[in-house]
Amino acid sequence: LVSRKKKSEDTVIEINGEKIGSGTPTFVFGPCSVESYDQVAKVAASIQSKGLKLIRGGAYKPRTSPYDFQGLGLEGLKILKQISKEYGLAVVTEIVTPAHIEEALDYIDVIQIGARNMQNFELLKAVGATNKPVLLKRGLAATIDEFIHAAEYIMSKGNENIMLCERGIRTYEKATRNTLDISAVPILKQETHLPVFVDVTHSTGRRDLLLPCAKAAIAIGADGVMAEVHPDPSVALSDSQQQMDIPQFDAFYEEIQKFMKQY
Numbered sequence: 609l610v611s612r613k614k615k616s617e618d619t620v621i622e623i624n625g626e627k628i629g630s631g632t633p634t635f636v637f638g639p640c641s642v643e644s645y646d647q648v649a650k651v652a653a654s655i656q657s658k659g660l661k662l663i664r665g666g667a668y669k670p671r672t673s674p675y676d677f678q679g680l681g682l683e684g685l686k687i688l689k690q691i692s693k694e695y696g697l698a699v700v701t702e703i704v705t706p707a708h709i710e711e712a713l714d715y716i717d718v719i720q721i722g723a724r725n726m727q728n729f730e731l732l733k734a735v736g737a738t739n740k741p742v743l744l745k746r747g748l749a750a751t752i753d754e755f756i757h758a759a760e761y762i763m764s765k766g767n768e769n770i771m772l773c774e775r776g777i778r779t780y781e782k783a784t785r786n787t788l789d790i791s792a793v794p795i796l797k798q799e800t801h802l803p804v805f806v807d808v809t810h811s812t813g814r815r816d817l818l819l820p821c822a823k824a825a826i827a828i829g830a831d832g833v834m835a836e837v838h839p840d841p842s843v844a845l846s847d848s849q850q851q852m853d854i855p856q857f858d859a860f861y862e863e864i865q866k867f868m869k870q871y
């Protein structure tokens with residue numbers, strides 16, 4: 609169902625006035641984790657001032673260590689909902705278990721399936737049974753074929769609003785947190801009719817690589833770019849090494865705007 613052979617036109621998903629997959633890149637910025645209302649509000653104000661329409665932020669965090677911050681859960685979803693109303697932003701947030709889906713539907717606009725859950729088939733089937741747009745991230749060590757099949761699980765249950773997100777894969781390379789597989793973008797665009805995002809934060813794990821990788825994503829035809837922004841990354845409860853602060857975000861976005869004008 610997700611195959612280009614089944615449907616030759618690009619799927620366009622409309623969220624909060626943004627037509628994702630229609631040719632102009634969509635940007636999803638926001639903190640790694642929702643930590644407090646004030647923390648998210650600062651980022652939301654900056655996103656809104658740029659005329660952008662979406663915000664990300666994790667309420668349920670799939671962390672490597674059980675002793676690390678696990679997210680605010682429902683409290684985090686409530687903060688996101690309030691921010692969404694006050695700043696006019698659509699919310700993208702990760703759901704990690706089918707048990708949370710129903711409750712989350714009232715609070716969020718896009719369900720993110722994280723890399724660690726790309727092959728959580730019960731979760732894929734459960735989000736497939738909703739009509740919420742889904743942002744599906746590529747698994748840490750998933751082939752493109754496995755990634756496409758994960759999207760197929762969702763669509764086979766009836767939900768056609770799926771966005772794919774390349775977020776880096778695990779290789780022997782240690783210079784970056786993961787290895788951004790930039791060629792996955794045109795392959796996914798050829799093989800499927802779905803919009804394709806690139807998450808420059810989790811793929812690189814390096815602030816100095818966010819801008820060049822975002823440019824590469826846009827140049828190669830990505831439909832959107834995701835990156836993390838925190839008012840004070842040094843005290844962030846997750847991913848403090850790689851989030852942009854607000855001035856860095858302003859500079860990043862200005863450079864991206866300049867870059868896009870060349871096209």
Ligand code: PEP
Nearest residue numbers: 666722723724745775810
């Ligand atoms: C995230 O986007 O919050 C996240 C945890 O990313 P990933 O699932 O790609 O590791």
Ligand code: MN
Nearest residue numbers: 640836846847
């Ligand atoms: Mn993160």
